[in-house]
Amino acid sequence: MDKKRIVIIGAGFGGLQVIKSLANHKDFEITVIDKRNHHLFQPLLYQVATAVLSPADIAIPSRSITTNYKNVKILMGEVDDINFDRKSVFYQNYELSYDFLIIAIGAQTSYFGNQKWPKFSYGLKNLKDALAIRRKILLSFEKAELLGDSQLAKKLMNYVVIGGGPTGVELAGSIAELSHTIIRRDFRMIDSGMTKVTLIEAGPRLLSNFSEESSSFTLKKLESRGVEVLLNSPVVDITKTEVILKDRKIETNTVIWAAGVEASPLAQKLNLKKDRSHRIVVDEYCRVESLDGVFCIGDVANFSKGLERPLPGVSPVAMQQGRYVADYIKRSVKGKPITKFEYFDKGNMATIGRTDAVAEFGIFKLKGLIGWLGWLFVHLVYQVGFKNKVSTLISWTWSYLTFRAGSRLIQEDINEV
């Protein structure tokens, strides 16, 4: 049998599982195209943004994950187009043919068509975003320290996070914690009482995918950490200095947008059946309907056949789909029977702050420190490609509990930012 050519676009949670499942398999030749040189552990991105971890703690070059996979070739490039009739992927003047194609390109921040808002707020989907937020927050402390205790200093330390999902909750809790701990310890002129963190959610409760009980626990905990939470508050407009709601305006110097995502640009370009967020609709086998040998997994896929609502854009979905598709391909070339994809929901987790989290596994609900330990454990087990998990755990825990200073670097000089 000729070797089958497998092309995977994207080395995120989904793509990486396909690679790992087909690694060193004699029947397949795998090419991975990614516009980044690294796999990113996205669930911890907010910790780089809030100066708890460094980029190297949550990202690892895709090449070093695949060093020993002799049938895997990695290309750093951006796919411009796909011709499904020719079975070809086009990137930077090259053409690459496939027998099987896996589209696993993930999602990007969505502002729901408000073109001005990205200018005045930060998204959080990659290392560059995270470093930009980190710089902005740390510089706001530095500038406030220069000014001392004045109205202007207070204005600098008004942080607004929009979106009450896990990312928004984690960011708001983590900014509050960072400002309280670091300002008290390392600054002389400003005090932590001057910071104000506001979390804005359009709907009636935080973490709408969690139980009511977890939502209200999270609300209470965030408030006790000094975060002002505004529910039922859709954003009307964002300007350079304000976030405008129906009934009030919030003055701020830093707005972080964690309220929506949509499929990555390539998906938006492809002429396929898609949903409102440009996600590609797939069938029960994670296949793109009517196309031969084309799969779509993870955040960029809309998998809703036979379900009440589409599967959520979380890493367990992407990983399970990745393993499923690899298995599908192996079975199909052998002519073996193939069953539909079924998602096994392992639950939801979100941290509220250091040593405080909510976690739900089926009927089990964990809160507070136990929830946080569960969160830590699950993140560890599911991290991909970090070779020495125990040493990573120690390093993370240490950074997390001791506020390791190296994560608070501003890489640029003051005259460059």
Place this chain on the structure above:
Amino acid sequence: MDKKRIVIIGAGFGGLQVIKSLANHKDFEITVIDKRNHHLFQPLLYQVATAVLSPADIAIPSRSITTNYKNVKILMGEVDDINFDRKSVFYQNYELSYDFLIIAIGAQTSYFGNQKWPKFSYGLKNLKDALAIRRKILLSFEKAELLGDSQLAKKLMNYVVIGGGPTGVELAGSIAELSHTIIRRDFRMIDSGMTKVTLIEAGPRLLSNFSEESSSFTLKKLESRGVEVLLNSPVVDITKTEVILKDRKIETNTVIWAAGVEASPLAQKLNLKKDRSHRIVVDEYCRVESLDGVFCIGDVANFSKGLERPLPGVSPVAMQQGRYVADYIKRSVKGKPITKFEYFDKGNMATIGRTDAVAEFGIFKLKGLIGWLGWLFVHLVYQVGFKNKVSTLISWTWSYLTFRAGSRLIQEDINEV
């Protein structure tokens, strides 16, 4: 006695020693102004540039070094001017008065007036420089891998380092090592034989501050690592694609300039007695002549009174001067006698590659692995502010010997660089 107001400009090796020596001293109120938020362990900057270490391994926020120094205030800002008559420092619309002023602002890359050259080459004086070089080198591998084995791919992997001092030697050795190890292991289309590293030195030998013996040992070792060394080869011109020497042109995609430094911009602005490199001339007490209570230390100072040549721009000079000036100030406010500054030369060191270095301590000369261990030990002992030296040693050694992958991140997407 009123508290004396001490202003220190710059938190490098020199400034930090003044701070540490006067920390928590009841007679002094210290303000430090730095345009960066971190102290940088500059001697290891080339290791970030060549993807061995991460920024957090060699930099630490100045605030976290001074957390427990209650009489020390840190400001992140850039000094615009100094009025020595008013005894005032001006920065971003603020004025700060001093009784004692320590100018410790260091040096920057100098292109000796060739204004086009910075456009076509990289300097290496801060984290941003190092990350830019790292990105450029790693991207050249990625682009070459896309192209496969062709003439163009080879062109991408031509690296030229200009300047045969310690930084140039360390960079050239480290680039050769990086390309050989990583390409062999992680790339499929290109091979390490395609890379070419050229080290260009205007003078007759490498490491001109070292003994002849160390110079020729270094030359031999670099050549055995595949680096082409060109001596007696002053650079005539640098263009977008070439480095031009008297008798030949070298085609290249990456030029790193490590051939010269000059005083930082503020020094160039001040109306003081200076040398050709704009360094401020000081007397035997590290004082700026004719000014009351003004000291200048480290790379920005020209200390040559009674010497054959000025003290070199290396960290031991800056650190010893920093401690001396702190002592001077303490003695002067108590009316105690003060002796002249004397530099105790502890020797020179440079690494050629992993487990290979030259080190000279007075009449002792160490080479090879022993030299490298000496290098490692001395860097460790002299690092400032890294709280847990043993854990840092372990982490460095580990990164250094295992090529830890996290240091090979390209922070940007391919379409952003």
